[in-house]
Amino acid sequence: MSDRLTSIPEIYGSKVFNDEQMKKRLPKDVYKALKKTVDEGMHLQMDLANVLAHAMKEWAIENGATHFTHWFQPMTGVTAEKHDGFISPEAGGKVLMTFSGKELVKGEPDASSFPSGGLRATFEARGYTAWDPTSYAFIKDDTLCIPTAFCSYSGEALDKKTPLLRSMQALDKQAIRILKLFGNTDAKRVITTVGPEQEYFLIDQDMYEKRPDLIYTGRTLFGGKPPKGQEMEDHYFGTIKPRVSAYMKELDEELWKLGIPAKTKHNEVAPGQHELAPVFDTTNIATDHNQLTMEMMKTVAGRHHMVCLLHEKPFAGVNGSGKHNNWSISTDTGKNLLEPGATPSQNAQFLLFLTAVIKAVDDYQELLRMSVASAGNDHRLGANEAPPAIMSVFLGDELTDVLKSILDGTDYHDKEKKLMSIGATVLPHIPMDTTDRNRTSPFAFTGNKFEFRSLGSSASIAGCNIILNTIVAEALSEFAEKLEGAADFDSALTSLIHDEIDAHKRILFNGNGYGAEWPVEAEKRGLSNLRSTVDALPAFVADKSVKLFTKHGVYSETEITARYEILLENYYKTIHIEALTMAEMVKKNVVYSAVEYQSRLAEEIGKKKALGVTSNTEEKLLKEAAGYTDKMSDSLQKLEADIAKAEGLTDAMETARFYHDTVLADMNELREPVDALEAVIPSELWPYPTYGEMLFSIREEATV
Numbered sequence: 001m002s003d004r005l006t007s008i009p010e011i012y013g014s015k016v017f018n019d020e021q022m023k024k025r026l027p028k029d030v031y032k033a034l035k036k037t038v039d040e041g042m043h044l045q046m047d048l049a050n051v052l053a054h055a056m057k058e059w060a061i062e063n064g065a066t067h068f069t070h071w072f073q074p075m076t077g078v079t080a081e082k083h084d085g086f087i088s089p090e091a092g093g094k095v096l097m098t099f100s101g102k103e104l105v106k107g108e109p110d111a112s113s114f115p116s117g118g119l120r121a122t123f124e125a126r127g128y129t130a131w132d133p134t135s136y137a138f139i140k141d142d143t144l145c146i147p148t149a150f151c152s153y154s155g156e157a158l159d160k161k162t163p164l165l166r167s168m169q170a171l172d173k174q175a176i177r178i179l180k181l182f183g184n185t186d187a188k189r190v191i192t193t194v195g196p197e198q199e200y201f202l203i204d205q206d207m208y209e210k211r212p213d214l215i216y217t218g219r220t221l222f223g224g225k226p227p228k229g230q231e232m233e234d235h236y237f238g239t240i241k242p243r244v245s246a247y248m249k250e251l252d253e254e255l256w257k258l259g260i261p262a263k264t265k266h267n268e269v270a271p272g273q274h275e276l277a278p279v280f281d282t283t284n285i286a287t288d289h290n291q292l293t294m295e296m297m298k299t300v301a302g303r304h305h306m307v308c309l310l311h312e313k314p315f316a317g318v319n320g321s322g323k324h325n326n327w328s329i330s331t332d333t334g335k336n337l338l339e340p341g342a343t344p345s346q347n348a349q350f351l352l353f354l355t356a357v358i359k360a361v362d363d364y365q366e367l368l369r370m371s372v373a374s375a376g377n378d379h380r381l382g383a384n385e386a387p388p389a390i391m392s393v394f395l396g397d398e399l400t401d402v403l404k405s406i407l408d409g410t411d412y413h414d415k416e417k418k419l420m421s422i423g424a425t426v427l428p429h430i431p432m433d434t435t436d437r438n439r440t441s442p443f444a445f446t447g448n449k450f451e452f453r454s455l456g457s458s459a460s461i462a463g464c465n466i467i468l469n470t471i472v473a474e475a476l477s478e479f480a481e482k483l484e485g486a487a488d489f490d491s492a493l494t495s496l497i498h499d500e501i502d503a504h505k506r507i508l509f510n511g512n513g514y515g516a517e518w519p520v521e522a523e524k525r526g527l528s529n530l531r532s533t534v535d536a537l538p539a540f541v542a543d544k545s546v547k548l549f550t551k552h553g554v555y556s557e558t559e560i561t562a563r564y565e566i567l568l569e570n571y572y573k574t575i576h577i578e579a580l581t582m583a584e585m586v587k588k589n590v591v592y593s594a595v596e597y598q599s600r601l602a603e604e605i606g607k608k609k610a611l612g613v614t615s616n617t618e619e620k621l622l623k624e625a626a627g628y629t630d631k632m633s634d635s636l637q638k639l640e641a642d643i644a645k646a647e648g649l650t651d652a653m654e655t656a657r658f659y660h661d662t663v664l665a666d667m668n669e670l671r672e673p674v675d676a677l678e679a680v681i682p683s684e685l686w687p688y689p690t691y692g693e694m695l696f697s698i699r700e701e702a703t704v
């Protein structure tokens, strides 16, 4: 075995204050008390916190840390940190390195500049951060990072972690009720698990730096199709180039040090596009880890003179990037509740959980759609490369047949011709087929988990998992309500499953989600098709959603309103920045190139005329370029006028609509003549790297 392989277990988690470190460094009774606190979700006692903080600090200093920070996830979608030194000056010009239990448990960042949707204005000016003891502290650079939740003093959540933890609690509570009905008393807690597959692009840093649109907005705002794109299908799962491979290796190592189980890596469909998937974990840990993964992807790329693009659609005309959210429900004893079991009662239980998910997705399809809405993701959903904006559930043939026989009241025979019915015999073996799965479904059952494929690559996975957990909690609570009072459990269960599948069968769809027939069929079925973020966001503040979230204690009504405002604002601000960037790039450089090109042509024409040469090539070229240039300047003028109009709007929804309907349309209109000019103007005069240059910028050899 090579050195490299033997050292992986050594480096794995070496930057994490994990269970092993706690066991090693804490007095036995403290360790036990801490475990109990975490397992039972209790508050940490201050004397415990002090001992723990001391051990954590000693460990961190041994590992090179000089600072600590509460690491949190405000609603900007990225993580925030404010570093404090461990140093504490002493008399005589000396310093002590200190870190108290109080500092571990609670922080008070001056957070007035984070988006709060008006929450802090109405309540308290300051926020505080509180340690999430279920997520281990870790070292990044020279700083001990403590994963924390971020709230206002009146208790409103100002972050993504708090509602996620609340949603996990909600699901736990309802799932335990269901398990009890099946006589399962071993499980003390039910958790949700997530394995997010992360897609990304890598381009050479030199190319990136020449594109203000990538720098300011994360995506290219114009650029013609390169002669070669993804049509040869030679990139997907293709050989990884040495330079990319070196990057992936280093990224893996950095992630392993942080205790992030990065497992799978491969090339994706588009040139320059790749994917990384970790082994799944508890949802809140997976969320923390995915944030860290995205950060590390960017950091490590810099060391290889590359830039990692996490935008959902960096390049028009080639595949965008998503994040597949593999999601399941599991007991604290490690039993996956979405895994068909080996005994009849386990299978009946599985069918009930499955039915709950189906019901949840159908009842709250708009909310689920809303959870993946963003300006960036709007370019993907429904663009025949990602699932459509219509939510539907894919179950595969086997399970569909099982549900069909339940609906029809007919007997279901599995492959070995064994008879099955709920609560009586064993379910057929549901193959976990990884080869011919339906890739066009937004929400697919993949053997023992659901894969939600609509999420954008740059999004925090907190958003969609808060919704998923809560809507499934609601379905389970409705089921528990019905079953707890039943005189005959078995027959109540059988009719419940039958009736619920019957009520929600419209959401089941195994066909091609990219096909033109599907939106038509979906409309007939009464499924909603919310094409853009502005169409999708109102579902968040609908009465039905407010009822749902307040019932399960996931969001208060004020928190919902605040978040809705932030999402809307985020949407139109994004397009605003894109529009300004585009206008500036065109005005400053593209117009100049076009004019310069035309003047060179005009000069040529003049020269030829003077010599008496008759040729109309230059004239044709000049006319063509002049036509595009006129179109460009008209479109630019319109865009600028509409940006000014948008700036004058005050209502958030009206503003967002205007950006969607008018400003985005202007940008698309402007893009056409710009791309046409790019195609005719010589490379030496074109001011920006082309798609071809960017997408194929990573060559075989390393440039560093």
Ligand code: ADP
Binding pocket: 193, 194, 195, 196, 197, 264, 277, 278, 279, 280, 281, 324, 326, 327, 328, 329, 336, 434, 448, 449, 451
């Ligand atoms: P594919 O690319 O074929 O969809 P991958 O193997 O790349 O599949 O990704 C599957 C992801 O699902 C991995 O992150 C894996 O850890 C995760 N996963 C597997 N089982 C579960 C589960 N019970 N809960 C959540 N995620 C799971």
Ligand code: MG
Binding pocket: 197, 324, 451
């Ligand atoms: Mg997948």
